[in-house]
Amino acid sequence: MTDDPCDKCEEMMQPYLDGTLSEQEVLEAEAHLAGCTWCAKRYKFEERLRHYVRVAVSEPMPPELKAKLAALRTPLT
Amino acid sequence: MSESTPTAAESRRLAQTARDRVRFEEEALELSDQVYRVARRLVGSREEAEDLVQQTYERAFRSWQQYTPGTNLRAWLLRILTNLNIDRGRRVQRTPQTTSLDANEQGDYFLYNRLSSQSPDENPDEERVLERLSQDNVVDALADVPHDFRDVIVLVDIGEFSYADAAQILDIPIGTVMSRLHRGRRILKQNLADEAAA
Secondary structure (H helix, E strand, O other): OOOOHHHHHHHHHHHHHHOOOOHHHHHHHHHHHHHOHHHHHHHHHHHHHHHHHHHHOOOOOOHHHHHHHHHOOOOOO | OOOHHHHHHHHHHHHHHHHHHHHHHHHHHHOHHHHHHHHHHHOOOHHHHHHHHHHHHHHHHHOHHHOOOOOOHHHHHHHHHHHHHHHOOOOOOOOOOOOOHHHHHOOOOHHHHHHHHOOOOOOOOHHHHHOOOOHHHHHHHHHOOOHHHHHHHHHHHHOOOOHHHHHHHHOOOHHHHHHHHHHHHHHHHHHHHHHHHO
Protein backbone atom coordinates (compact mmCIF):
# COMPACT_ATOMS: atom_id res chain seq x y z
CA MET A 1 0.00 0.00 0.00
CA THR A 2 1.19 3.46 -0.86
CA ASP A 3 -0.24 6.91 -0.31
CA ASP A 4 -0.17 7.60 -4.04
CA PRO A 5 -3.60 9.03 -4.93
CA CYS A 6 -3.50 7.20 -8.28
CA ASP A 7 -3.10 3.88 -6.45
CA LYS A 8 -6.10 4.74 -4.33
CA CYS A 9 -8.03 5.70 -7.43
CA GLU A 10 -7.09 2.41 -9.09
CA GLU A 11 -8.46 0.49 -6.12
CA MET A 12 -11.72 2.39 -6.31
CA MET A 13 -12.25 1.73 -10.02
CA GLN A 14 -14.19 -1.54 -9.90
CA PRO A 15 -16.48 -0.52 -7.03
CA TYR A 16 -16.92 2.91 -8.62
CA LEU A 17 -18.11 1.41 -11.91
CA ASP A 18 -20.24 -1.12 -10.03
CA GLY A 19 -21.85 1.69 -8.08
CA THR A 20 -20.88 0.23 -4.72
CA LEU A 21 -18.77 3.07 -3.32
CA SER A 22 -20.08 5.27 -0.53
CA GLU A 23 -21.09 8.82 -1.42
CA GLN A 24 -17.93 10.10 0.22
CA GLU A 25 -15.75 7.73 -1.79
CA VAL A 26 -17.50 8.66 -5.05
CA LEU A 27 -16.71 12.32 -4.40
CA GLU A 28 -13.13 11.42 -3.60
CA ALA A 29 -12.73 9.38 -6.80
CA GLU A 30 -14.37 12.03 -8.96
CA ALA A 31 -12.27 14.81 -7.48
CA HIS A 32 -9.15 12.87 -8.38
CA LEU A 33 -10.41 11.90 -11.86
CA ALA A 34 -11.27 15.52 -12.67
CA GLY A 35 -7.64 16.48 -12.34
CA CYS A 36 -5.85 13.29 -13.43
CA THR A 37 -6.08 12.35 -17.10
CA TRP A 38 -3.88 9.32 -16.44
CA CYS A 39 -6.50 7.74 -14.16
CA ALA A 40 -9.45 9.13 -16.15
CA LYS A 41 -8.24 7.35 -19.26
CA ARG A 42 -7.94 4.07 -17.40
CA TYR A 43 -11.47 4.41 -16.02
CA LYS A 44 -12.82 5.11 -19.50
CA PHE A 45 -10.93 2.12 -20.83
CA GLU A 46 -12.43 -0.12 -18.14
CA GLU A 47 -15.92 1.08 -18.94
CA ARG A 48 -15.46 0.46 -22.65
CA LEU A 49 -13.81 -2.90 -21.96
CA ARG A 50 -16.78 -4.14 -19.96
CA HIS A 51 -19.12 -3.22 -22.78
CA TYR A 52 -16.79 -4.72 -25.38
CA VAL A 53 -16.51 -8.01 -23.49
CA ARG A 54 -20.29 -8.24 -23.12
CA VAL A 55 -20.85 -7.72 -26.82
CA ALA A 56 -17.94 -9.90 -27.95
CA VAL A 57 -19.10 -13.00 -26.08
CA SER A 58 -22.79 -12.64 -26.88
CA GLU A 59 -23.89 -15.36 -29.24
CA PRO A 60 -27.46 -15.32 -30.51
CA MET A 61 -29.61 -18.34 -29.79
CA PRO A 62 -29.83 -20.75 -32.74
CA PRO A 63 -33.32 -20.55 -34.32
CA GLU A 64 -33.68 -24.34 -34.09
CA LEU A 65 -33.37 -24.15 -30.33
CA LYS A 66 -35.95 -21.40 -30.19
CA ALA A 67 -38.35 -23.63 -32.13
CA LYS A 68 -37.62 -26.58 -29.82
CA LEU A 69 -38.37 -24.46 -26.76
CA ALA A 70 -41.60 -23.19 -28.25
CA ALA A 71 -42.63 -26.80 -28.89
CA LEU A 72 -42.27 -27.56 -25.17
CA ARG A 73 -45.25 -25.37 -24.38
CA THR A 74 -48.32 -27.05 -23.01
CA PRO A 75 -50.77 -27.56 -25.88
CA LEU A 76 -53.93 -25.50 -25.59
CA THR A 77 -56.92 -27.79 -25.28
CA MET B 1 -78.55 -26.52 -9.63
CA SER B 2 -76.94 -27.08 -6.27
CA GLU B 3 -74.51 -29.56 -7.81
CA SER B 4 -73.50 -27.30 -10.67
CA THR B 5 -72.02 -24.59 -8.42
CA PRO B 6 -68.89 -26.45 -7.29
CA THR B 7 -68.38 -27.69 -10.84
CA ALA B 8 -68.55 -24.17 -12.18
CA ALA B 9 -66.13 -22.98 -9.50
CA GLU B 10 -63.84 -25.83 -10.27
CA SER B 11 -63.87 -25.16 -13.99
CA ARG B 12 -63.21 -21.46 -13.35
CA ARG B 13 -60.25 -22.44 -11.22
CA LEU B 14 -58.94 -24.75 -13.92
CA ALA B 15 -59.40 -22.09 -16.55
CA GLN B 16 -57.50 -19.61 -14.39
CA THR B 17 -54.67 -22.10 -13.85
CA ALA B 18 -54.49 -22.71 -17.58
CA ARG B 19 -54.27 -18.97 -18.24
CA ASP B 20 -51.57 -18.55 -15.59
CA ARG B 21 -49.66 -21.39 -17.12
CA VAL B 22 -49.86 -19.95 -20.62
CA ARG B 23 -48.70 -16.59 -19.33
CA PHE B 24 -45.82 -18.18 -17.44
CA GLU B 25 -44.68 -20.09 -20.52
CA GLU B 26 -44.88 -17.00 -22.70
CA GLU B 27 -42.88 -14.92 -20.24
CA ALA B 28 -40.27 -17.65 -19.85
CA LEU B 29 -39.92 -18.02 -23.63
CA GLU B 30 -39.46 -14.28 -24.04
CA LEU B 31 -36.38 -14.59 -21.83
CA SER B 32 -34.89 -17.52 -23.73
CA ASP B 33 -32.42 -15.41 -25.73
CA GLN B 34 -30.99 -13.97 -22.54
CA VAL B 35 -30.93 -17.37 -20.84
CA TYR B 36 -29.09 -18.87 -23.80
CA ARG B 37 -26.56 -16.04 -23.92
CA VAL B 38 -25.60 -16.69 -20.30
CA ALA B 39 -25.70 -20.49 -20.68
CA ARG B 40 -23.42 -20.34 -23.71
CA ARG B 41 -20.64 -18.83 -21.59
CA LEU B 42 -21.21 -21.00 -18.53
CA VAL B 43 -20.42 -24.17 -20.46
CA GLY B 44 -17.77 -25.10 -22.96
CA SER B 45 -19.66 -25.75 -26.18
CA ARG B 46 -22.69 -24.62 -28.09
CA GLU B 47 -24.16 -28.14 -27.98
CA GLU B 48 -23.89 -28.28 -24.20
CA ALA B 49 -25.49 -24.88 -23.91
CA GLU B 50 -28.37 -25.91 -26.17
CA ASP B 51 -28.98 -29.12 -24.19
CA LEU B 52 -28.85 -27.25 -20.94
CA VAL B 53 -31.28 -24.56 -22.04
CA GLN B 54 -33.69 -27.15 -23.37
CA GLN B 55 -33.59 -29.13 -20.13
CA THR B 56 -34.04 -25.92 -18.19
CA TYR B 57 -37.23 -25.09 -20.04
CA GLU B 58 -38.52 -28.64 -19.72
CA ARG B 59 -38.04 -28.47 -15.98
CA ALA B 60 -39.36 -24.92 -15.70
CA PHE B 61 -42.54 -25.79 -17.60
CA ARG B 62 -43.01 -28.86 -15.38
CA SER B 63 -42.54 -27.00 -12.13
CA TRP B 64 -43.92 -23.62 -13.11
CA GLN B 65 -46.15 -23.47 -10.05
CA GLN B 66 -43.05 -23.24 -7.85
CA TYR B 67 -42.29 -19.87 -9.38
CA THR B 68 -43.58 -16.92 -7.36
CA PRO B 69 -45.18 -14.41 -9.75
CA GLY B 70 -43.63 -10.97 -9.50
CA THR B 71 -40.18 -12.26 -8.61
CA ASN B 72 -37.26 -12.31 -11.06
CA LEU B 73 -38.17 -15.00 -13.59
CA ARG B 74 -34.85 -14.75 -15.42
CA ALA B 75 -32.97 -15.45 -12.17
CA TRP B 76 -35.36 -18.33 -11.42
CA LEU B 77 -34.62 -19.90 -14.81
CA LEU B 78 -30.88 -19.42 -14.37
CA ARG B 79 -31.07 -21.07 -10.96
CA ILE B 80 -32.63 -24.15 -12.58
CA LEU B 81 -30.00 -24.06 -15.29
CA THR B 82 -27.14 -23.82 -12.82
CA ASN B 83 -28.50 -26.72 -10.76
CA LEU B 84 -28.89 -28.85 -13.88
CA ASN B 85 -25.34 -28.00 -14.85
CA ILE B 86 -24.12 -29.23 -11.46
CA ASP B 87 -26.33 -32.34 -11.65
CA ARG B 88 -24.80 -33.22 -14.98
CA GLY B 89 -21.49 -33.59 -13.24
CA ARG B 90 -19.72 -30.89 -15.15
CA ARG B 91 -18.56 -29.39 -11.92
CA VAL B 92 -16.99 -32.46 -10.38
CA GLN B 93 -13.51 -31.41 -11.27
CA ARG B 94 -12.87 -28.39 -9.11
CA THR B 95 -10.57 -25.82 -10.57
CA PRO B 96 -7.83 -24.94 -8.14
CA GLN B 97 -8.36 -21.50 -6.63
CA THR B 98 -4.70 -20.72 -7.02
CA THR B 99 -4.55 -20.42 -10.80
CA SER B 100 -3.32 -17.18 -12.28
CA LEU B 101 -1.46 -16.09 -9.21
CA ASP B 102 -0.06 -13.30 -11.32
CA ALA B 103 -3.50 -11.90 -11.90
CA ASN B 104 -4.03 -11.38 -8.23
CA GLU B 105 -0.84 -9.40 -8.00
CA GLN B 106 -1.88 -7.06 -10.79
CA GLY B 107 -3.81 -3.91 -10.16
CA ASP B 108 -6.91 -2.92 -12.08
CA TYR B 109 -5.03 -0.64 -14.48
CA PHE B 110 -2.91 -3.58 -15.56
CA LEU B 111 -4.54 -4.33 -18.92
CA TYR B 112 -4.56 -0.75 -20.14
CA ASN B 113 -0.96 -0.34 -19.01
CA ARG B 114 0.11 -3.54 -20.73
CA LEU B 115 -1.69 -2.91 -24.02
CA SER B 116 -0.84 0.77 -24.20
CA SER B 117 2.83 0.02 -23.60
CA GLN B 118 2.78 -1.66 -27.03
CA SER B 119 1.40 1.48 -28.63
CA PRO B 120 3.59 4.23 -30.13
CA ASP B 121 1.56 6.92 -28.32
CA GLU B 122 2.02 7.64 -24.70
CA ASN B 123 -1.26 7.31 -22.79
CA PRO B 124 -3.28 6.50 -25.99
CA ASP B 125 -7.06 6.79 -26.20
CA GLU B 126 -9.04 3.91 -24.75
CA GLU B 127 -10.57 3.02 -28.14
CA ARG B 128 -7.14 2.63 -29.72
CA VAL B 129 -6.05 0.36 -26.92
CA LEU B 130 -9.23 -1.71 -27.14
CA GLU B 131 -8.64 -2.28 -30.85
CA ARG B 132 -5.74 -4.51 -29.91
CA LEU B 133 -8.22 -7.12 -28.70
CA SER B 134 -10.15 -9.21 -31.20
CA GLN B 135 -13.50 -10.83 -30.50
CA ASP B 136 -11.79 -14.25 -30.46
CA ASN B 137 -9.29 -12.95 -27.90
CA VAL B 138 -12.16 -12.03 -25.62
CA VAL B 139 -14.05 -15.32 -26.07
CA ASP B 140 -10.90 -17.36 -25.40
CA ALA B 141 -9.79 -15.22 -22.48
CA LEU B 142 -13.16 -15.63 -20.78
CA ALA B 143 -13.26 -19.37 -21.44
CA ASP B 144 -9.88 -19.71 -19.70
CA VAL B 145 -11.06 -18.11 -16.47
CA PRO B 146 -11.54 -20.87 -13.82
CA HIS B 147 -15.26 -21.61 -13.65
CA ASP B 148 -15.92 -20.42 -10.08
CA PHE B 149 -14.79 -16.98 -11.16
CA ARG B 150 -16.18 -17.21 -14.66
CA ASP B 151 -19.70 -18.05 -13.45
CA VAL B 152 -19.82 -14.80 -11.50
CA ILE B 153 -18.41 -12.73 -14.38
CA VAL B 154 -20.89 -14.31 -16.79
CA LEU B 155 -23.86 -13.62 -14.52
CA VAL B 156 -22.92 -10.10 -13.44
CA ASP B 157 -20.94 -8.65 -16.34
CA ILE B 158 -22.50 -10.55 -19.24
CA GLY B 159 -25.97 -11.37 -17.93
CA GLU B 160 -26.22 -8.10 -16.00
CA PHE B 161 -27.60 -9.74 -12.88
CA SER B 162 -27.31 -7.97 -9.54
CA TYR B 163 -24.90 -9.30 -6.93
CA ALA B 164 -27.93 -10.50 -4.96
CA ASP B 165 -29.38 -12.42 -7.92
CA ALA B 166 -26.00 -13.95 -8.74
CA ALA B 167 -25.64 -15.03 -5.10
CA GLN B 168 -29.06 -16.67 -5.22
CA ILE B 169 -28.47 -18.35 -8.57
CA LEU B 170 -25.12 -19.80 -7.52
CA ASP B 171 -26.20 -20.41 -3.91
CA ILE B 172 -23.20 -18.58 -2.47
CA PRO B 173 -22.99 -15.59 -0.11
CA ILE B 174 -23.09 -12.14 -1.67
CA GLY B 175 -19.62 -11.38 -0.26
CA THR B 176 -18.29 -14.36 -2.19
CA VAL B 177 -19.90 -13.02 -5.37
CA MET B 178 -18.11 -9.72 -4.87
CA SER B 179 -14.72 -11.21 -4.10
CA ARG B 180 -14.92 -13.68 -7.00
CA LEU B 181 -15.98 -10.93 -9.34
CA HIS B 182 -13.11 -8.73 -8.30
CA ARG B 183 -10.57 -11.50 -8.63
CA GLY B 184 -12.20 -12.97 -11.75
CA ARG B 185 -12.02 -9.68 -13.62
CA ARG B 186 -8.31 -9.50 -12.85
CA ILE B 187 -7.81 -13.03 -14.13
CA LEU B 188 -9.78 -12.14 -17.25
CA LYS B 189 -7.56 -9.12 -17.82
CA GLN B 190 -4.45 -11.21 -17.37
CA ASN B 191 -5.83 -13.67 -19.94
CA LEU B 192 -6.69 -10.83 -22.31
CA ALA B 193 -3.16 -9.49 -22.05
CA ASP B 194 -1.81 -12.98 -22.78
CA GLU B 195 -4.18 -13.41 -25.74
CA ALA B 196 -3.23 -10.04 -27.20
CA ALA B 197 0.44 -10.92 -26.90
CA ALA B 198 0.05 -14.40 -28.44
